[in-house]
Amino acid sequence: MHIVVCIKQVPDTSDVKINPETNTLIREGVVSIINPFDENAVEAALVLKEKLGAKVTVMTMGPPQAESALRETIALGVDDVVLLSDRAFAGSDTWATSYALGKGIAHLEERPDLILFGKQAIDGDTAQVGPGVAEFLNLPIITYVRKVEVEGQLAKVERVFEDGYERMEAELPLVLTVLKEMNVPRMASLRGRMKAKKAEIKKWTAAEIGADPENTGLAGSPTKVVKIFSPPKKVGGIKIEGTAALDAARTVVGKLKEQKVI
Amino acid sequence: MFIQGLTDEYVDYLKDESRLIGYAEGICFPESEAQVQEVVRGAWQKDMPLTFQGARTGITAGAVPKGGWILNLSRMNRIRALRLDEAVGAFRLTVEPGILLCDLQRRLEETAFDTADWDEESLKALARFRESGPHFFSPDPTETTASLGGMAACNASGARSFRYQSMRAHVRGLRVVTQRGEVLSMRRGELVADHGEFSMHSEQGTVFTGRLPGGVPPKVSKCAAGYFLDPSMDLTDLFIGAEGTLGVITEITVGLLPLPKTIWGVMIFLPEESAAWRFIQEVRALQGKGGADLLAAVEYFDGSALNLLRGIHGGGMDDLPVLKERWNSAVYVEYHGEEEPLEQALEELCGCMERYGLQDEDAWIADHPRERERMRLFRHAVPETVNGLIAERKKMHPGLTKLGTDMAVPDERLEEMMRMYREDLNRSGLESVIFGHIGNNHVHVNIIPRDPGEYEAGKRLYLNWAARVVDWGGTVSAEHGIGKLKAPFLKLMVGESELREWMALKRVFDPKELFNPGNLFGV
Ligand SMILES: Cc1cc2nc3c(=O)[nH]c(=O)nc-3n(C[C@H](O)[C@H](O)[C@H](O)COP(=O)(O)OP(=O)(O)OC[C@H]3O[C@@H](n4cnc5c(N)ncnc54)[C@H](O)[C@@H]3O)c2cc1C
Numbered sequence: 046m047h048i049v050v051c052i053k054q055v056p057d058t059s060d061v062k063i064n065p066e067t068n069t070l071i072r073e074g075v076v077s078i079i080n081p082f083d084e085n086a087v088e089a090a091l092v093l094k095e096k097l098g099a100k101v102t103v104m105t106m107g108p109p110q111a112e113s114a115l116r117e118t119i120a121l122g123v124d125d126v127v128l129l130s131d132r133a134f135a136g137s138d139t140w141a142t143s144y145a146l147g148k149g150i151a152h153l154e155e156r157p158d159l160i161l162f163g164k165q166a167i168d169g170d171t172a173q174v175g176p177g178v179a180e181f182l183n184l185p186i187i188t189y190v191r192k193v194e195v196e197g198q199l200a201k202v203e204r205v206f207e208d209g210y211e212r213m214e215a216e217l218p219l220v221l222t223v224l225k226e227m228n229v230p231r232m233a234s235l236r237g238r239m240k241a242k243k244a245e246i247k248k249w250t251a252a253e254i255g256a257d258p259e260n261t262g263l264a265g266s267p268t269k270v271v272k273i274f275s276p277p278k279k280v281g282g283i284k285i286e287g288t289a290a291l292d293a294a295r296t297v298v299g300k301l302k303e304q305k306v307i
Numbered sequence: 308m309f310i311q312g313l314t315d316e317y318v319d320y321l322k323d324e325s326r327l328i329g330y331a332e333g334i335c336f337p338e339s340e341a342q343v344q345e346v347v348r349g350a351w352q353k354d355m356p357l358t359f360q361g362a363r364t365g366i367t368a369g370a371v372p373k374g375g376w377i378l379n380l381s382r383m384n385r386i387r388a389l390r391l392d393e394a395v396g397a398f399r400l401t402v403e404p405g406i407l408l409c410d411l412q413r414r415l416e417e418t419a420f421d422t423a424d425w426d427e428e429s430l431k432a433l434a435r436f437r438e439s440g441p442h443f444f445s446p447d448p449t450e451t452t453a454s455l456g457g458m459a460a461c462n463a464s465g466a467r468s469f470r471y472q473s474m475r476a477h478v479r480g481l482r483v484v485t486q487r488g489e490v491l492s493m494r495r496g497e498l499v500a501d502h503g504e505f506s507m508h509s510e511q512g513t514v515f516t517g518r519l520p521g522g523v524p525p526k527v528s529k530c531a532a533g534y535f536l537d538p539s540m541d542l543t544d545l546f547i548g549a550e551g552t553l554g555v556i557t558e559i560t561v562g563l564l565p566l567p568k569t570i571w572g573v574m575i576f577l578p579e580e581s582a583a584w585r586f587i588q589e590v591r592a593l594q595g596k597g598g599a600d601l602l603a604a605v606e607y608f609d610g611s612a613l614n615l616l617r618g619i620h621g622g623g624m625d626d627l628p629v630l631k632e633r634w635n636s637a638v639y640v641e642y643h644g645e646e647e648p649l650e651q652a653l654e655e656l657c658g659c660m661e662r663y664g665l666q667d668e669d670a671w672i673a674d675h676p677r678e679r680e681r682m683r684l685f686r687h688a689v690p691e692t693v694n695g696l697i698a699e700r701k702k703m704h705p706g707l708t709k710l711g712t713d714m715a716v717p718d719e720r721l722e723e724m725m726r727m728y729r730e731d732l733n734r735s736g737l738e739s740v741i742f743g744h745i746g747n748n749h750v751h752v753n754i755i756p757r758d759p760g761e762y763e764a765g766k767r768l769y770l771n772w773a774a775r776v777v778d779w780g781g782t783v784s785a786e787h788g789i790g791k792l793k794a795p796f797l798k799l800m801v802g803e804s805e806l807r808e809w810m811a812l813k814r815v816f817d818p819k820e821l822f823n824p825g826n827l828f829g830v
Contacts, residue, residue, distance in 0.1 A: 076675075229629065232682075233678070234671065235573055239657065
């Protein structure tokens with residue numbers, strides 16, 4: 046069994062400060078991390094590897110420094126990593142990213158049985174790349190997964206909704222995007238860390254994976270960003286300064302009725 | 308500044324983290340050394356006992372008053388000066404005693420100080436400081452809301468004291484207000500004892516002379532059990548760890564250290580406790596060879612501590628990876644330094660693990676701040692969970708408290724000490740966890756009694772252990788101090804006749820025995 050996990054290196058947003066004048070992120074000094082949901086995807090792959098003896102490959106598309114994210118996953122115990130890195134990929138939107146990753150996966154020697162993604166990246170929050178790749182590879186996809194088991198060629202999956210979850214079964218090969226509640230990512234092992242430092246990282250260019258220049262990078266991105274702005278801060282609101290909790294609650298109920306909310 | 312009588316809003320000041328509750332006739336919050344002098348003078352005239360308070364995070368009731376007035380230093384919390392000691396290229400910060408460790412840490416991190424009252428030299432030093440890369444203040448008793456004054460008074464230390472030593476090593480100077488409100492000002496290296504005799508002048512011109520008690524100090528790397536004594540000691544050291552029995556600290560100058568470039572934490576899990584104790588000694592022995600002198604902390608968690616953590620999985624500590632069933636103890640080591648020698652230290656550690664037949668997955672590494680934070684939470688979860696358990700049991704039996712030891716022994720006694728704890732605890736059937744700073748042969752045994760009978764049994768065990776530890780040349784307190792709660796243990800360690808000499812020393816500075824009554828000497 047071969048499991049591929051796609052990850053993204055993102056700025057640690059828990060660490061990001063906003064420049065109050067320009068309202069933009071101050072990126073200096075912000076450390077890069079593996080997108081947290083992707084860590085859950087890697088963990089899910091490693092758990093399956095332990096159970097079923099699978100091979101795990103991690104792939105990322107990104108600038109050369111994304112290599113450090115791949116090394117981190119080697120320290121966690123993945124078998125192989127691939128970095129798709131090329132100037133031609135610069136400026137990719139979710140469509141072009143999905144295209145490139147799809148090409149990269151198709152270029153792997155061993156066909157994957159399972160392809161895992163985090164539910165979304167914390168810097169863009171689109172949740173589109175997993176489904177995009179599934180589409181390019183013409184594979185079935187289940188999103189928002191909190192649990193997966195594999196028996197033979199069958200995956201048993203729990204997919205979460207706002208108000209519940211559904212149990213699904215699907216045949217491999219299959220694409221999944223996973224939630225945080227799926228697992229607790231392991232810590233890197235000491236020896237894994239040493240191995241990671243020396244590991245050879247496969248680097249593939251757009252040409253090597255046979256990506257059409259028309260479809261990659263800025264040129265291949267149908268999304269046009271017209272304007273970036275911070276949403277206006279929420280202002281106002283009413284503070285109910287009642288002494289007794291009961292009075293305060295009554296006032297709230299009154300207001301809600303007024304607004305026809307209840 | 309002064310509040311006569313203790314109204315309801317001040318009752319919190321009658322206790323500290325030991326949860327012992329005292330009593331007092333008044334409380335004051337001086338804002339300057341001059342005001343402290345005024346209070347101490349007033350107390351002298353009225354023969355009024357004084358209890359000094361920092362942030363009341365102490366756990367031996369050192370800041371719990373037994374009558375008299377409380378002198379609380381929380382409003383003296385300014386950073387007064389910064390200097391660059393050109394000779395050694397080190398920065399020194401002068402602070403008031405009430406500043407909290409967490410505030411100091413934040414200021415250093417952000418290099419942001421309130422410089423309104425700073426002199427020219429401090430401002431110049433600040434400019435240099437900002438160009439000199441990040442610095443830190445190393446003593447960290449994990450409870451970061453402690454005050455610097457309290458930390459100096461107790462000679463506090465923490466996990467990283469394995470490499471950086473306790474508070475004492477970082478105090479470069481002190482100002483102390485002693486009897487009649489007189490001020491002693493000292494800087495390290497300026498005034499030392501001579502063959503056990505000492506003599507110092509107050510700024511008011513009074514001469515304080517005396518003879519230091521003899522006796523053999525414990526042969527341990529960490530000690531917070533009363534006076535530091537040595538025939539040729541620096542007199543600054545007399546006031547560090549004195550727990551406010553000689554006077555009140557009104558100003559402290561501390562040394563800062565450059566922040567290491569790289570910090571790595573490694574948590575190693577072992578199947579057996581006794582193997583862990585040997586493993587620790589081997590890791591420690593690597594010290595000095597190759598890169599291993601970068602070792603900054605060596606901590607231990609016994610099997611019960613791991614079980615405790617397994618129990619809370621899914622209960623708020625969800626961020627902890629699963630602990631394998633076959634793990635029965637854990638050792639945490641932290642390395643500080645430059646990347647290259649660190650790699651070598653890790654190679655050596657790997658070699659050590661191999662000799663113990665450990666597998667890849669038996670050692671976690673944290674080289675990312677985020678990962679280190681996860682490991683910190685792991686380590687903190689142990690004492691926190693114990694406290695939670697005690698709080699739960701207190702509901703049934705209000706008299707219960709945690710029984711926590713704080714003893715350290717010389718290097719060669721480590722295994723013997725651990726075996727003693729393990730065998731006695733197994734035999735007693737008491738619930739317990741053992742964790743702490745094992746690199747310094749210093750662990751905390753926490754006995755978690757289920758009922759008053761067990762509480763008494765635990766106390767008996769504790770007393771037996773203290774006697775053994777003293778026999779081995781150890782200390783009854785390595786970091787928490789003696790305060791009021793552990794005074795009987797100090798007596799056991801120092802002996803009655805020498806303790807009388809200690810009292811004579813105290814009376815040189817405090818002839819009326821007004822300062823922190825009960826601390827060290829008991830009530
Ligand atoms: C969860 C927890 C974990 C802890 N872990 C550690 C640890 O790992 N290592 C460690 O060393 N400690 C530890 N401690 C104990 C505590 O944090 C330290 O003892 C600390 O140094 C006390 O500082 P404080 O300001 O709270 O002092 P207080 O509790 O206010 O006072 C402590 C003693 O110092 C005296 N004192 C305070 N200020 C002055 C002054 N200006 N002049 C003269 N005397 C003064 C008081 O009279 C009292 O005797 C821990 C405490 C807690 C609650």
